[in-house]
Amino acid sequence: MGGLTEAKLRALAGERSFERGLAYTDEVSGVEFGDGWIRASVRGTERYEVELLLGGRGMPAGMCDCPYGQEGNFCKHLVALGLTVIAQEADLPRLRNAARDRTRGLDAWLTGMSRDDLLALVREEMAEDRNLRKRLELRAASARGDVAGIRSRISELLDSGPFARYGYVEYADVHAYADQAAQAVDAIRSLTASGQAADSMALAREVIGMLAAAVDNVDDSDGRLGEIGAGLADAHHEACRAAGPDPEELARWLVAHALDDAADLTDIGPLDYEDLLGGQGMAALRRYAVEAWQANRTGWAEKHLMQRLAKSGRDIDTVIAVHAADLAPNGHTHLLIARELDAADRTADALEWAERGIRETEDLATVDTALIDHVADRYTRTGRPADAVTLRRDHFAARRTLLAYQQLRAAARAAACWPTEREKALALLRDDAERADPRGGRVLVDILLDDGDIDAAWRVAGEYGAHDGQWRTLADRLRPTRPADALAVYLRLVTRLTRETGNRAYEQLVSLLLGVRDCHRRLGKPDDFTAYITDLRAAQKRKRNLMRLLDDHGLSGS
Incomplete structure (x- = not known):
């Protein structure tokens, strides 16, 4: 069976899981063999379903629905099944042949049954297995094109109640819930394929809302519900393409969805529907987006939607207007505007916005340092080195750090005025240190070390103090x-x-x-x-x- 050995199991599981798996070999039952796979049940804290995948000469792989296995680990239950298989290695050919015979026998028996007997069998199984009944009811409703029936069955499939403990679906139960919920995507696509695309489109929107409501009560660490959400988004797009909805109505829904929490689940992009919206729909989309933004200019979702639409239409002034309606106090938003204007080759406007961001920051110590870098770089590139030095000097005076000093040094050297600027900067730090501010002395030590002035750094450390790392460097x-x-x-x-x-x-x-x-x-x-x-x-x-x-x-x- 693919060269399965204890060494391979140990390598896959790790020493701890392998040793623990040795104690579970007596708990393996119901072993089934197929082409390249072996399934069984292993009783641990609960009874877990385990599957080994054996692929030729490579390392085996496996799946187990225990919590550790659902995290992608090769767990002790897989080890137990692997050891059981190895112990039966001599008997494996016979067991696999027997499994094939059972499969052929089952197919032959089902094929030979009368219609009435087969229906009786299915009804009997549905009575025993509630989930099987739900799946078949959904298939039946889909085959009939029964929209009300499909909606009802999907609502049941998305009900997390049967999987929830204390009102919440825990990680160990998500796999089963997601497998059930995923059937909603197939049902919606079947409805589209049957020629009921308009109903399918409406149903997709309802189901997106249902799933979004369920997410808050589910531990979706592996993103299974996110995958279903993406599937629903694709099913909705397919239905819209087949139905040809009213552009105005579609635009209204796309904007509403983009501003709803469900947007995080589906990642539906309004611009993905541009070919379906056409000119009329895109105009409506922008109109609805502007209305939403004007009603809530600081809302993240509203701003993000407006920026996407404005960029798609190369409407730089609208992008700036959206940013300008909610300016950050540290100048970061001014920097974003400057970058947008630079990208549009409006460099003079860009510099004006960037300089404004520095002026309007109440405390230069809190300004976005990337904004300082941006303006200083523009000064240097446009032949204004003295202005770059002034900016760096002011920033260092407000934010006396080694990095601010290094940036001042680079600017002053480029302007051929470093000795003077250095004395001013060091004097500020000496004043801090003499006022018993320990940070002043320690920053001064770092700066003198960075300048390579070791003797001065030694004197300052002795006079004003230093931390152990600085003493070690000295x-x-x-x-x-x-x-x-x-x-x-x-x-x-x-x-x-x-x-x-x-x-x-x-x-x-x-x-x-x-x-x-x-x-x-x-x-x-x-x-x-x-x-x-x-x-x-x-x-x-x-x-x-x-x-x-x-x-x-x-x-x-x-």
Whole structure:
């Protein structure tokens, strides 16, 4: 059977599921064989239906309706079935032949039954299986073109009540519910194919609403209901194409749907119906969209619909009007407008909107930094380097970060005025630090390090303070020329880390100790390091992982 082995099962399931599957081999029952598949029931917390797919020489695959299996995992129940199959390997040819004989026998028996006997059998099975009855009733209504009957049956199929526990369909039950709900798509398509496209179109819209109402009570983590929603959208489009609906009415429904929560389920795009709407319908579509937007100018769905329609008609002024009706206080919307205008080759208007966004932001520290970048870039590209420096200077004054400093530095160097701008920027941070603002001192350390002014960064760290990461960077940079200063920092950081546990702390500690060793070597005191590491190992000897790491890096004592 496709080279099924314990090794393949272990590789597919993982060690834990494989070991757990060993305990379930006695729970496998009702094994059925087909061409390339084997099915069975496995009793676990509940009875689960399991199917192994065996494809030639490749790895087997499988499906199980247990919660873990429905997440796409090769679960312990599949392992149990696989082990059962392997145990019966010698008997498999006979079992498969027997399965084929049973299938042929069943076909022959059904074929030989009289019409009355076959009807009696179906009625008997329907009485025992409620879901089978629902499926057959839907097929019968579809075959008759009975719209009322189809609507009633679909309503039953979409009723999540029988699958819900405490009013909610949980993940483990979604598969069965979705399989039942998916039959609605086939029924609608059958109605279209039977020449009742107008009824089919109306029914599709009703069913979309029913499914959207059900989604809130279903754990659709795998997107099964989303797939059904997409199927309903396709069925609706097919029905519209066959029915040729009134363009005005179709436009009204498309706008209403686009503004409804059900739009997330179907992803119906109004512009996908452009060929069916024609000129009259598209005009109506835009009219209804404008009315909806004017009634709710800040609504996301209304704005999104207006923007899509305006872009499709290359109506840039309408796009801008939609954005301008709901401007974000940080200038982000101004940036969107500027980008739209740039794309339309209206660069002067674009820059005006972008500059307006900066002016209208109450606090420059909160402005969208992408807007600052956009305007500064436009200044540079249009030969206005001094304006770019002014903008970057103002932004740094409001938002004193390393990134804002780096951007100011780049602009000032391009304008050949960096030394002056640098002194102004550093003076601001020194003022912050002297006012006992710890951020000022730490940002100043980062900036001096970024400038490569290590000695100044060291002085600032000593005067105003720095965090451990900055001290570590300073020590690493100073080690080649000032090993004694670097050593003092390393030893202080090592002392803090020896109080911690965990592999991450141990790795950081070893890295510091390598720096300590190098400092002792540069100072010509290797024996002092040997004594130091010997004492440290003795004090930390209970930390076995740390000892192993020290050994791996040659950090051994006397």
